[in-house]
Each structure stands twice: as C-alpha cells, then as structure tokens.
Amino acid sequence: MLQSRFDPNTVRATRRQFLVGTATAAGLVVGYKLIASDPASAQTAPAPAQPNPFQAYVEITPENKILIHSSQFEMGQGSYFGVATLVMEELGGDWAQVEVVGASGNPALYGNLAWGGIAQGTGGSTSMTSSWERYRKAGATARMMLTAAAAKAWNVPENELDVTSGVVTHSSGKRATFGELSASAGELPVPDNVPLKSREQWSQIGSDKLKRYDSIGKTNGTQSYTIDVKMDGLLTAVMIHPPKFGAELVSFDAAKAKEFDGVVDVVQTPRGIAVVGRDMWSALKGRELVTAQWDEKNAEQRGSSEILEEYRRLAGGPAAATARNDGDVAAALSAADRVVEANYEFPYLVHASLEPLNAVARKDENGVIEIWGGHQMPDLYQAVAAQVGETTPDKVKLHVMKTGGSFGRRAVADADLIVEAVATAKALGWKAPVKVQWTRENDMRGGRYRPAYVHSLKAGLDKDGKLVALHDHIVGQSILGGSPFAAMIKDGVDATSVEGASNLPYAIPNLKVELTTTDVKIPVLWWRSVGSTHTAYAIETFMDDLAAAAKRDPVEFRLSMLEAHPRHAAVLRLAAEKADWNKPLPEGRFRGVALHESFSTYVAEIAEITFRSATDFTVDRVVCAVDCGIAINPDQIRAQMEGGIGFGLGAILQEELTLTKGIVDQENYDSYTPLRIEQMPRIEVHIVPSDEPPTGVGEPGVPPIGPAVANALRAATGRTIQKLPVTKGLSA
Template sequence: MIPKLMQSLVLPVAKTQASRRQFMLGALAAGGGVAVGYHILASSPAAASETAADANKAAAFTPYLTIDGDGRVMVLSSQFEMGQGSYNGLATLVAEELDADWSSIDVQGVAGNVKAYGNVAFGGAIQGTGGSTSMVTSWERYRKAGAAARAMLVAAAASEWGVQPAEITVENGVLAHPSGKTAGFGAFAAKAAAMPVPADVKLKQPADWKLIGNAKLKRFDSARKTNGTEQYTIDVKLPGMLTAVMIHPPMFGAKVKSFDAAAARAVKRVVDVVETPRGIAVVAEHMWAAIKGREAVKVVWDETAAEKRGTPELMAMYRDLAGKAPKAVARKDGDPDAGFAAAAKVIEATFEFPYLAHSAMEPLNAVARRNDDGTLEIWGGHQFPDVYQMLAGQIVGITPDKVQLHVMKTGGSFGRRAVFDGDVVVESVYVAKAIGFRAPVKVQWTREDDMRAGRYRPSYVHTLKAGIDGDGKLVAWSNHIVGQSIMAKTMFEGAIQNGVDPTSVEGANNLPYAIPNQAVGLTTTDVGVPVLWWRSVGSTHTAFAAETFIDEVAEAAGRDPIEYRLSMLDPQSRHAVVLKLAAEKAEWTKPLPKGRFRGVSVAESFGSVVAQIAEVSTDDSGGIKVERVVAAVDCGLAVNPDQVRAQVEGGIGFGLGAILGEEITLTSGKVDQGNFDTYTPLRIDAMPVVEVHILASANPPSGIGEPGVPPIGPAVANAIYKALGKRIRAMPFAKTLNA
C-alpha cells in the first residue's frame, strides 16, 4: 500500500517524476577509475522535450557504482540501510552482473538526485526507503549498471590486448583471455571510463546466476558489524563538535511559555541553552554534560492546545465510535445487510490495539554543520532524504541542492526515521542555527526521549461481524475500523480518498477470501498523539483482527482452520500455496505432544504473502510459551535467501514482542513508558525456534522487511485459544492472560 500512496506526493525538490520506461547509461572518470550509472529519464510531459544529453547535463549525472584503480567496487545505494540488508541486496545485484569478486564489494548511501535515485515503486517522485521496496526499485537498474560496467571493462581490455571482446571472460573480478592474458578490474578501470556506454545491455539468465538466489552467500558487512567497526550516526565525531539534548513538551501540542536556564549554564562543559520550534536544546561539549544541564533547566509550558486525554478516555471514545456507523467506506461487495439477515448464525467480536513505539536500538540522532561557503551538511539516518533536504534548506534559507546529506547506516528504524517533518534532522539544524553555526552540532536523543516524544503506531478498535449459512459457509462479513490517520495533515494527505486513509485499512479491505457480501468501514479520529507508520503499518492490526476472527468463524462452522481458509481461496493462489506449504512443514495433521497447541494465520503485505503456524506450550500455572514458528514465504524471487530468512525471523521476534507485552499508554496526556523496563520488547529467552521456507518463484522480488510481522500475532492467539480456551481480543496478550 505505501508504494501506491507515495505516488501522490509531489515535492518542490523534484523537478519531474521518473519512470522506468526509458533509461540511458553513462560513465564518468572517477579518481582514475570508472563510475557507471543507470539513469532514469523523466516521462512526464514537461520532460518529454528534453534530449538525453540535456537530461544528463541537468541532472549532473550521478553513478550507481564506481570501480577504483585497486579494483574495489563501491555500490552507491539509493536505499537506506537500517539493518534490513538493503545494501547487501544491491551489492548482490551489481556483483552478479559485473562478475565482481564478492570480497571487493562495498556500499555507501547517496542522496541528492531524485532523477537518479527516485524510488520507482513510489512513482519516481521521491527518493525513499520504505514499504519493503528496496529490491523492487533496485532490481532492474542496479543489474543494468553492473552489466554496463562489465561490458566497458571488457571493451577496455579488448582494446588494450588487441583481441575481440567476445573472447574475454570475467570471473571474480578478473578479466581473462585464452592467450593467457589476465588482469583485475583495477588495471582497466581508468580506460573503461573512456569506453562508449553500451546502448543496451544483456542481463544474465537465471541459470547463470552465481550470487542472486545463492542461499550460502553471506552479507558483505557481517564482519564489521560484529567487531564493532561499523559506523552509525551515534559514532560521528567532527572537529569542535558539540552535543545537544532536547527538552520536549511533556504533553503533545504543548509549547514553551518560559524557561530559566541559569542553573544549566552553570554546569561544567555546558555551552548554551537555546529555544527551538521543537523545544529547548541544552548544548554542551559532551553528552553527559548536556544531560546534567538538561536536569537543571526549569520550564513553564503552555498546555492550552495540548492533548490532555489519557488511554482510558481515548479507548472509551474509540469503543463508542466503533459501535456506530462508519464515517467512510473502504470496501463494499454485494449486500452485507441482506447477507447477515439470511445467515443461520452471526458471530461478533471487538478488538483493541494500543499505541506502539518503534523502539529501535539506536535512538534518534543527527549532526548538522554549516560550511564557510554557506552550504549545509547533515549526517543522519536519511530515510526520506529529499524531504529532509527541502526542510533543512528552508530553515537556513538556502536551496535544497546546497544541503549535502551524509547517509549513515542506522541501528534500526521500523518506519521511525521516515518522518514528514524531518524530526531530529531539523532539530539538529535548528540548534546549530540557534548557536550561530559556530560549531557542528549533534542532537542525540536518549531512550526516554525516543519513547516519550512520539511517533507511534496508532491505536485502533475493530468491530467485526460474520454470518455463516446452514452449511457453515461464510456469507457475510463486516469490519469497522476506528483510529487515527497517519497521512492526515501531512504532505501525503493527497493519498486519502473519500475519507479513507489507505494505511488504516490495508490488510482489511483486500482480504483474499471469497466472501460474497462484505464491508469495510473506517472512522478516523482526531487525537493529538503523533502517529507514524510502524513495521508493516496497517497490517499490524488488520491481519490480527481478520485472522483470529476467521478462526472463530471456522470453529462456529465446525471446520478445521486451514481447511476452512483453503475452501475460500483459489487453490492456485499465492495464499493457498503458502498456507499448504506451512501446513506441510509444520505437520499440521500430526498430533502434538501433551501440552502443545498450534495456531495458523496467513497475510499479504507489501506484495508478499506469508503463512505462519505457531506452536505454544502451557505449564501447570497456565503460563504460555511460544516454542516454534513455521513460516512459508512467497516474496517473489529471493535475491538473498539467507537475508529473507533473517528478515522473517526478525519480523517474528519483533511482532511477537509487540503482541505479548508492548504498549504505549497515556495518563492525562503524558506517556507512561520511558525505557525497556516499562516498555518490554521480546527478551531473547522468549524467542521461539523459527523455520522459514521460501517458495521458489520466477517473479521479480517483492517486499520482505515487513511481511513477516503481521501473521505472528494471530497465529499465536489462535494457538492460545486451543490451549486455554481464551480468545485474545485486546493487545497486548498480557491483559487477557493475566486477567
């Protein structure tokens, strides 16, 4: 859903929208080597008159890879690396077509050229990483860049050796000729830069792949991530750099009325205390001094416009709204009212979902520095770089092209750094500006800042209703969803159509089951708590509600849960195939030992379909432990199978922690949780054994960073019902299990 809604976005920084319909290849000399890029030309009417040369000149052609004189291959990634492995995927695509030595590959993030780096899954209008689209947007252009670079190296070698290009072979970064001549990429990198760029390039056939789809290929960056040498924004150190911590309003929507910083300025190493539009910043020579200074600041807040309601009041309002008619209709098939009236049995249920924090391991941070020439540099986790360039430029009064972004690797995001207003990125610019740009400034949030200053997965209430006939067939279905809009009042508001925010209903308005009469309604609430997409977005709640309710309907019909689902699916559909594969691998029909119980779910998100079967155990006190999860995945072609498994495993752990014990609650408008003592992600001893089975596919890659999350909650809930006879209707599970 995210790729579709992003296509509605138009940014001032994007002169034209890019398309994959046309392309050209270009090369530049790069420090004695070659730089190659696959340049996407605009297909908008405004750009139709541009010649290839004009477009190339106007875009200041940016390459997708470089090869230096030592034969090192640097892949320039349009996608942001936050632990999900997008850099590794892009490296695989390039190295495969280039026939590079895997040990010679490295990757760095780049930004600042929407024509070259616009995400094609988003329509090309914006560079961004999200919606599990990294391989979708990279699949074609990065392979073509690798193939072009290979052809140019071969041409350079053929010219030097006086042989035909077709006689040269390339393997593991070495060019060879039957005469015995051999050379590494570095030997011909400079000469290759002068070679004509191929008008067209031939990509390898799958049968010739050595890296793509190789289950034994390990990530190129594993060593430095395990030995601590990998660099993140938190590691950035610049000459003279100062560190700032923020004092954010304790209530969302509150503003600074006045503050007294005299005691803070007296703290050793505190340099300044300044007010910004996002709160008060305490600037110091190091983090500890900044924190101690912050403790000494006295602030009076203007809470006139603040959100003062707490979780009990908000949920009471949500429940009330859920019992009324929806304000908007997201889907309506057939005649649901007539279907319910004719049903032999009607089942109803209400589900409640709390706010959730992203809780990435590296709290938010960014570094800003203004240079003598007036340009601005920002180091950070730039998930939406074009947006941040635009916002930073507006603060300083410069054009976006004068804002240079250093795209840093980041210790997790789960959607948190894909923000509409720049968040910590603009904070770093505001603080640097407030102190007159006299030094670079790193704004570093603490865990408590990250937990209490927003943004959250919205809270929701679902009311579901199902009707079955005398044979147990599902003949009517309705789902009324109540919750906040992620897109409202943002630059993405254009994605809301007829009152429906697609991120609120995805996973609910596209159920795969053949139900003749169904309706999905939405009531969007106006609440002052800031919300944002959270790993797998709408499907985090819609899949749970739908897949646990389907189990309840199957029980009312006297049917096996898997058999009942399959009866409503095309046998050849992706959902049916992965469901049958999961059932086979989990030995669904085989009896379990005493005290063990299974549950199933299947969900589609971000172009991929995942089925999961969870196995839980009980103890004498009624305690539950998730012992095993079997997942079957159809994510199109798996570029890196080992990475696909890792993402599904991680998604299961991420989602399991959320449904078992995580929630953000508010008391009188203030967030109650602050750190991992009160907000409890999954502990390692609670992680189940996970088996991931990847469906073989010839289709292009689809999403994998998020689709592993939605099925785990309902699969476990369905297993718990078999174990304890308790239906889980309110998240987290602890509310039901400890009741």
C-alpha cells in the same frame, strides 16, 4: 512505512530508463537516469552530463574498489546486501572489493520506482522491487565497459575475454584488474541494450551460500553509526520536549545550566529546547538544571484509556467512510444461519529501535549545510533542512549513515531530527558541528507511534458453514492526515488504516470494510508493516472463531475461500505441511495458524505453544512459509522472517504504550518491554520458489505471528484474545 500502491509486477524496464556512464578522476562511474515517457513533459531534471560518484550507482576506483551507491537506506534489513548482490551478479567482481554507501541528492537517479520514481525513500518493503532492474543493468554496463577497454588495449575480440573475481583475462595471458581498467573504460561510449544474465546463469542471485558481506563490522563493533560520528569541535545537544503533545513553549530559564562546566549554550528550537554541551554527560547534567513553562491549552489531555473508550463508542455507531463494499452485507447478515461478533482493541506501540534518534549538522567553509544521519526520506529532509537553514536544497548535503534500526521511525514527514539538528547548529551561529542525540526517554516519549485502533467485527455463516458476510468497522487515527501525503487519502479513507482488511483475499460474497478516523493529538507514524499490524490480527483470529463456529478445520476453512488466490493458498499449504498440521501434538502443546499478504509478499505462519496456564505459556516453534517472488538472498530472507517474527511476537505478547492525562507513562526498556532473547522461539522458514519479480521481506513476517500465537492460545483455552497485549488480554 510509506508503502507502494503500485503493482510490483508492472515495475519493468522500459524506454523511459537508460544508463549513463562517464570517466572521472576517480575512475569508471555508471549510473541510471529516469526521464518521463514524453521527454517534453519531464518534471525531473536529468542528471548532469558529468555525474560525480553521488550521481551514479557503480563506481570502479583506480584503487580497485567497487563502490556501490545505494538508493535504498540500510537500517539492518539488508538492503545494501541485496543491492550489492544485483550489481555483483552482472559485474563479476570480488566481494572483498565491495563497499556500499548511501546515495542521495538526485531523485532522477535514486527515485523509488515502486513509488513511481518521483522521490527517493526506503519503506513499504520496496527496496528490491525498486532496485531489481536498474542495479543489475548498472553492473552489466560496467562489466561491458571494462571488457571493452581491455579488448581495445589488447587488440583482441571482446568475446574472448573472461571476467572472474574482479579481473579481466585473455587466453594469451593478459590480465587486468577492474581498477587498472577503470579510467580507460570510463572514456568509452555507454553501450545500449545491455543484456542481462538468464536465470540459469545466476551464481549470486538466489545462492544459499552467499552470506552478508557486512556482518563482520556489526559483530566486532567496527561498523560506524550516527551515534559514533566524531569530528573536531563536535558538540552534543540533548532535547527537552513538551511533556504533552501539542503543548507550546512559553519560556525557559537556563541560567543554572549555563553555569555548569561543560555546558556551551541552551537554545530554543522549533520543537523544544536544546541543551548543548561539550559532551553527552555535560549536556545531560545541564538539562536537569533547565526549567521551562509550557502552554498546554491546545495539548492532548486525555489518557489512553479515555481515548480507547471513545473508540469503543465510535465503533458501535455509524462509520464515517467506506473502504470496501461488496454485495449487501446487512441483508446477508440478516439471512445468515449464524452470526458471530467480536471487538478488538490495539494499543499505541513504540518503534523502540536500538539506536535512539540522532543527527549531526554543520555548515562548511563553502556555506554548505552537511547532515549525517539515518536519512530514510532524503529528498524531503534535504528540502526541510534548506528551509530551516535559510538556504537552497543544492546547498544541503546529506551523509546517509547506516542505522541501528528504524521500523518506520526515521521516515518522518516533518523531518523532526533534521529540524532539531539544523536549528540547533544555526542558533549557535554555525560555530561548531552539533550532534543532536536523543535519549531512550526522548525516544519513548517523543511521539510517532503505531496508532491505537478498535475493530468491531460481525460475520454471518450459512447452514453449511460457509462464510457469506463480513463487516469490519475500524476506528483509529490517520497516519497520512496532516502530512505531505494527505492527498493519498481518498473519500475519507486512509489506506494505511484499512490495508490488510480492505484487500482480503478470501472469497466472501458480502464484504464491507468501514473506517472512522479520529482526531487525537498524539503523533502517529507507520510502524513495521503499518496497517497490517492490527488488521491481520483482527481478521485472522476472527477467522479461527468462524472456523470453530462452522465446525471446520482452520486451515481447510481458509483454503476453501482461496481458489482465486493461488499464492496465498500455496504458502498456507506449505506451512501446514512443514508444521505437521494434521498430526497430533503431545499433551499441553497447541498450534495456531495465520495467513497474510503485505507489500505483495505472501506469508503463512504456524505457531506452536506449550500452555500451562493463562500466565504460564511459551511460544516454542514457528513455521513460516514465504513467497516474495524471486529470492535474491535466501539467507537474508530467512533472517528477515526471523527478525520480523521476533519483532511482532514481542509486540503482541507484552508491548503497550499508555498515557495518563496526556503524558506518556513508559520511558525505557524496563517499562516498555520488547521481546527478550529467552522468549525467542525456534523458527523454520520455507521459501516458495518463484519466477515473479522480487518483493520485500523487511515487514511481511510481522503481521501473521500475532494471530498465529493467539489462535494457538484459543486452541488451548477456547477463547480469543481480543485486547492486546496478550498479557493483558489473558487476564481480562
């Protein structure tokens, strides 16, 4: 995902941030607004003086509901729960009152602070970093305004009031619910410099007893997703995309499809052909009857094997750009007592989230285009929808739906789903709302993959087994190139291609990380933990190779280079302690370790396997230590580490997207195989206590699991798997 290039430790409250509150017909609304440090240079218009619920953070309704408007998108990672915890810690409400909804449409209120506050978006595990200060302040301000309203009504001092479970009480026996006080509270002045609770006063933040408030709906099927959206007259559209990436539509024949009962129309969109039916089945049957002609002269014609062959050739030659260059690597390698080399290959990977891509679009009676969907980058989608719909952004309203997974796929610079939904509804003359629903096959073959990469590594050890030089030449596609984020590419280096390698914590006096960016027409995108998905594997398995060459223990070898990075060292020591690293294992059992920092969160994982043969082994146990700063929701942190480990384990064991003559080979979960439940190991997660600002946990659990398992396999077989997935590498 798009990730922060900012130090989360700098995200603090300043005078640039202030609270706004107002009374509306709905009750008390408390928001949070950003202005530039010099108001005269402000680039973002302030929120209206009379903000509605979608221009605020906390709304207390007369019906006694606590409605929290989240700037962060919920796709299963628990961001709504985290944001609600921050509000509830300061507000003192009852969790039974809580409802969290997605907010959008006002970057001044909802801009991601980890991205500088200039745009709203969810990615790079920045949700809690961005929310930490402002949602606590919103909750504290709402509480102060509610108690002020009660004090005024009862003619008592505010400091004599108590707030518990959504009720304000006084020793005289007077009591009022939040809902009863909401209207009068909203009429009061907004207090300045609202104090926040000290850590010793927290009852919600850091509580191990606090469980996700929204779990019931997800387990009993009542939670609504975009796929569940229903409304009068809703039509369903399925897509026909070019069979090869870069191909363009020449013509299509939909005569037979339009004769099929239930097919409403077949229309062209900027991204292909939409077959529109009264229901999904009709649209799918109609799609089978459409024939299309494509111009493939500018399409990608190569298969993945040819692409990787080119990458191998490029990795062996001079690099195009340098991401990091410490010391003199060439000289240090020449003088090294021993030189170790390795070449790694990483395939394309699909996001493969459970809910295939979808969006609903319609135009209301006031000419406003409404769009329901998983809006991971709302500002961008609003602008694109306005352009496609030939209107202005203020005439586009987004309904932010919870989503059955994303892993980066719904944060797309060209807003592909939004384009298809709006363009289809527009082509029908806006006569009915339209749900564009991709099939699993559309999803697998629709592009936006984790790029394929090749690493060429070389390192030098001195006579004492100390690592004195490391060179990594990385070859692969740029995620940022050709997108609105291309300006982030500096001196030919896309940071998402080299992160995890260019910021190594290990003390290596001579370190060079180079990059060659390739020109391939396969659309790529950030995938859960982005560049760290390949750099962590290459570096951390190579570290075990180097430790073996130096005849040193892998944990001790790493710790010897981490004196300047105590947080890295701490998680590594904790994982080793909890995994009994220094105790022998029964015959046939082996351990492997890996350490990685991503998105300012530090994770060490130790995998324990049972090895019977190259085609018969199981991952039985994973011990994970994580330092993510202040642990807002410990239970959710453990859940995200477990989920990330499972996600990453499936990817390295067996996931691979391949192409033959430019056409994707895989179509569904039968040929592209994420981790199955019986493959899930026993996982232990240990959270490092911290007073540092909170960082993210949605992605950092993913990178270390691959190298940890590979290093356990190395302990069993004596060789490192350098070609992924492991099932292919073991047989190579």
